[in-house]
Amino acid sequence: MKNKILLFIFIAFVISIAFSFAPSESENAYFINYKNKLNSFEKLEAELIAQINETDLSSISKVEQIKSKILAVRTQFKGLDFWFRYLDPLAHKKINGPLPVEWETEVFEKYEKPYKREGAGYTLALQYLEDENLDKNTLLSLVTQSLQATKAYQADSITDELKKHHHFYLCNRLYLLNLATIYTTGFDCPEKDNIVPELLAMMKDVNEIYESFNQSFPNYNLNTNYLNLYNQAIQFVASQPKDYSMFDHYNFIRNFINPLFAINQQLIINYRVFSKSFVDYSLNKKATSIFSKELYNGQNSKGIFLRVNDEKVLAEIDKLGKLLFYDPILSGNNERSCVSCHKPTQFFTDTVSTTSLQYNFNGFLERNTPTLLNATYNHLIMLDGKHINLQNQTKGVITSAKEMGANEAEVLQKVLSCNEYKTAFTELLKQTPTEKEITIEHLVSAITFYYSKFSKYNSPFDDAMNLQTNASENVQQGFNTFMGKAECATCHFAPQFNGVKPPYVGSEFEVIGVPKDLKFTSISEDNGRYKINPATETLNAFRTGTIRNAANTKPYMHNGVFNTME
Amino acid sequence: MKTIITITLIAFAVVFSNCKATKNTNSKVTQTETSQANTKVPEQLYELPYDSASMTDAQKKQFVSDFEKGIIIYNTVCANCHNKLVNGVQIVPDFSLPQLMDYEMRIQYPSHENKLTETNLTALEFDQVVHYLRYKKKSGVHF
Incomplete structure (x- = not known):
C-alpha cells in the first residue's frame, strides 16, 4: 500500500513537472501558427513533386493541372512570405525568386567580388511551363530546390528567433515596405490575374499571424490602431x-500602408526592437514614412568628414565643396570643372x-551625364556600378583622361597652393585626426557633401503620400498606371523610384536594349556592367537610375539617345 | 538670373584658382603644422603577425599605418564604452577573434545599432579598428 502511495506521488510529481515546463497554448499560438503553416507548405511542395513525377508533360491538360498546383503552392507560400523573406532572404529567393540568375552586389558585398546565384522556385517554374519542349528534370529541379530551401526554415537558428518579439516587428517592416513596392506590382507574380487574389490571401494570412503574435506576446502587442x-x-x-x-495603388499606399509603417516604426522604438540581420543594414528606425529621405542610408556624403556634426564646421565644408565644384583647377588643363557637365x-x-x-574637346564621352541629385541614394555609383562610394566616383572623374585629365597629386598641389584653400583645409584637418596631412579625400569629401545637400524628397507627390496634401486626379492615375499596367514599378521602386528595392541594400542592373540611335537599327554598343563584372548576364546591363525629377533631366538613357520621355 | 549666378561663381573660382602653383613645394600641409600630435607608434605597442618575416617593407608600413589609424578611431568611436578602468587607469581590453567579426559587429550588438552605422564608421575604418585590436599587445584585461 505504501509503495502504491509512493508510486502515485511520484507519477503526480512527474506530471506536474511536465506541465509546469510545457508552454500554454496561448504562449505557443504564434510558434504553432508558424509550424503549422510551414508543415502544410512542405506537404504541398512534396505533393507537387510527386505529381510532376507522375505526369506526362507532353499532355497540355496535364501541364495545366501542374500549373494549377504550382499556383496553389505559391498562394500557400504567400502566407509564409512574411517570415521567409526576412528570416532567410537567400532561401526565400530559391522558393520564389523572380530571376534565373542573379549577380549579388549587396551593400556589404560591394567590398567583395560579385558572385553568381542561380535562381529556382515557383515563379521560374511557372515561366518554364510556357516553354514548348518541357523537360521533366528541369522542372523537378526548380521545385525540388524550393523544397530543400523550405527546410532551412525548420532550423533552430530561425525558430529560436520566433521566441522573441524582435524579429516580428522587423519582418513586419519589410512586409509593409513590400506591400508598397512589390506585392502589388507583379514583381514576383508574373501571372497578372493572380496579383490581387494572392495579395488578398497574403494579407488575410498575415492577419492570422498578427492575432497569434498578440496572443503569445501580450507585452509587445500590435496596438488596436494598427x-x-x-x-x-x-x-x-x-x-x-x-x-x-x-488597382488603386495611390490610396492603398497613402491611406493604409504608409500610416501602418509609421505605427510599426513607433512600436520598434517603444519595444526597443533591435536587429541581428543584414536585412536591416541600411534601414533607419527613425524614419516615420516610406517617403522620408531618412528611410535608408545609401551613401556617406560627408566622406572623410563623416563624424563631423558641428553646424559651423559643416557650413565651412559645404562652402569649400561648392568652390571646388566650380573650380577648373581640378582639371589637368585648368579649363574644366565639375560644373562643366x-x-x-x-x-x-x-x-x-x-x-x-x-x-581637350577630343570628341564626346560615351555616356550621358547623370544628375547628381539623389545620387546619394544608390549603393553602387555610376551607370555600370564601377564605384562603391561617391568620393571614389569624384576621384575617378578628376583623374579620367577623357574627363578632367588630372592626377591626384597635381590637383592637391594646385589646390593647396592657394592660400584661401590651404588655410581652410588646414583648419579642417583637425576634424580628421587619422590623417596626418591634407589629402585628395578631404577635397572630394567636401565636393560630395556640397552637392548631396540638394537631394531631397520634397516633391508635391511626397507631400501627398505623407497626407499633407492630396494629388490631382491625373497624378493619381499616372501613379496607378506606373505601378500597375505600365509595369514601371517592377524596376523603379518607391520611394526613390530607382533600382534599390526593399530592404534597400543593393542596386539593381537591367538589360533593356537601349538603341544606338533613333534609327532603332541596332542596340548601343556600350557593354555597361559587363566592363566591371564580365558575365553573360551583365552584358549591356545598366544600373537602374531614379526617375525623380525626370522631367528636368533630359536626355535619357545611358547614351542620352532620347530627348523626351515619350 | 541662375545663369548669371553660375557665371559669377565660375569667374570667382577662376580668380580663386589663379594662385595655383605649377610646382609648389610648400603646398603640403600636415597635422604637425596644425599643432596636432603627429606621433609615431612605438613598436612595443603591437605584435606583428606570425608570418611577418615574409612581409615586404611596404606591407609593414601599411601594417603600422593601419594600426596607428585604428588607435585613433578606436579612441574616437569605441573607447568611451569599451575601455575598462583598472586601478584608476583606462585599459583597452583584449577582444577575442570571434568578437572581432568585422561587418557582423555592426549588427550583432544592440548598442552598436546607432553607433556603428556606415555613416559613422566606414568599412575601411572598421578594418583599421579591427586591425588595431587584433595586433595590439595584450593588456590581460578581457572584454
Whole structure:
C-alpha cells in the first residue's frame, strides 16, 4: 500500500513537472501558427513533386493541372512570405525568386567580388511551363530546390528567433515596405490575374499571424490602431477590381500602408526592437514614412568628414565643396570643372548635350551625364556600378583622361597652393585626426557633401503620400498606371523610384536594349556592367537610375539617345 | 538670373584658382603644422603577425599605418564604452577573434545599432579598428 502511495506521488510529481515546463497554448499560438503553416507548405511542395513525377508533360491538360498546383503552392507560400523573406532572404529567393540568375552586389558585398546565384522556385517554374519542349528534370529541379530551401526554415537558428518579439516587428517592416513596392506590382507574380487574389490571401494570412503574435506576446502587442487600420486595408483590397491594372495603388499606399509603417516604426522604438540581420543594414528606425529621405542610408556624403556634426564646421565644408565644384583647377588643363557637365541650373546634369565633350574637346564621352541629385541614394555609383562610394566616383572623374585629365597629386598641389584653400583645409584637418596631412579625400569629401545637400524628397507627390496634401486626379492615375499596367514599378521602386528595392541594400542592373540611335537599327554598343563584372548576364546591363525629377533631366538613357520621355 | 549666378561663381573660382602653383613645394600641409600630435607608434605597442618575416617593407608600413589609424578611431568611436578602468587607469581590453567579426559587429550588438552605422564608421575604418585590436599587445584585461 505504501509503495502504491509512493508510486502515485511520484507519477503526480512527474506530471506536474511536465506541465509546469510545457508552454500554454496561448504562449505557443504564434510558434504553432508558424509550424503549422510551414508543415502544410512542405506537404504541398512534396505533393507537387510527386505529381510532376507522375505526369506526362507532353499532355497540355496535364501541364495545366501542374500549373494549377504550382499556383496553389505559391498562394500557400504567400502566407509564409512574411517570415521567409526576412528570416532567410537567400532561401526565400530559391522558393520564389523572380530571376534565373542573379549577380549579388549587396551593400556589404560591394567590398567583395560579385558572385553568381542561380535562381529556382515557383515563379521560374511557372515561366518554364510556357516553354514548348518541357523537360521533366528541369522542372523537378526548380521545385525540388524550393523544397530543400523550405527546410532551412525548420532550423533552430530561425525558430529560436520566433521566441522573441524582435524579429516580428522587423519582418513586419519589410512586409509593409513590400506591400508598397512589390506585392502589388507583379514583381514576383508574373501571372497578372493572380496579383490581387494572392495579395488578398497574403494579407488575410498575415492577419492570422498578427492575432497569434498578440496572443503569445501580450507585452509587445500590435496596438488596436494598427489592427483596425490593417483590417481596413484588407477591406480596401477586397473591394478592388480583380484586374490588377485597375488597382488603386495611390490610396492603398497613402491611406493604409504608409500610416501602418509609421505605427510599426513607433512600436520598434517603444519595444526597443533591435536587429541581428543584414536585412536591416541600411534601414533607419527613425524614419516615420516610406517617403522620408531618412528611410535608408545609401551613401556617406560627408566622406572623410563623416563624424563631423558641428553646424559651423559643416557650413565651412559645404562652402569649400561648392568652390571646388566650380573650380577648373581640378582639371589637368585648368579649363574644366565639375560644373562643366553637372550644371546646378540644370538639375546637376547637362540637359543640352546628348553626351558631354571629352577633355581637350577630343570628341564626346560615351555616356550621358547623370544628375547628381539623389545620387546619394544608390549603393553602387555610376551607370555600370564601377564605384562603391561617391568620393571614389569624384576621384575617378578628376583623374579620367577623357574627363578632367588630372592626377591626384597635381590637383592637391594646385589646390593647396592657394592660400584661401590651404588655410581652410588646414583648419579642417583637425576634424580628421587619422590623417596626418591634407589629402585628395578631404577635397572630394567636401565636393560630395556640397552637392548631396540638394537631394531631397520634397516633391508635391511626397507631400501627398505623407497626407499633407492630396494629388490631382491625373497624378493619381499616372501613379496607378506606373505601378500597375505600365509595369514601371517592377524596376523603379518607391520611394526613390530607382533600382534599390526593399530592404534597400543593393542596386539593381537591367538589360533593356537601349538603341544606338533613333534609327532603332541596332542596340548601343556600350557593354555597361559587363566592363566591371564580365558575365553573360551583365552584358549591356545598366544600373537602374531614379526617375525623380525626370522631367528636368533630359536626355535619357545611358547614351542620352532620347530627348523626351515619350 | 541662375545663369548669371553660375557665371559669377565660375569667374570667382577662376580668380580663386589663379594662385595655383605649377610646382609648389610648400603646398603640403600636415597635422604637425596644425599643432596636432603627429606621433609615431612605438613598436612595443603591437605584435606583428606570425608570418611577418615574409612581409615586404611596404606591407609593414601599411601594417603600422593601419594600426596607428585604428588607435585613433578606436579612441574616437569605441573607447568611451569599451575601455575598462583598472586601478584608476583606462585599459583597452583584449577582444577575442570571434568578437572581432568585422561587418557582423555592426549588427550583432544592440548598442552598436546607432553607433556603428556606415555613416559613422566606414568599412575601411572598421578594418583599421579591427586591425588595431587584433595586433595590439595584450593588456590581460578581457572584454
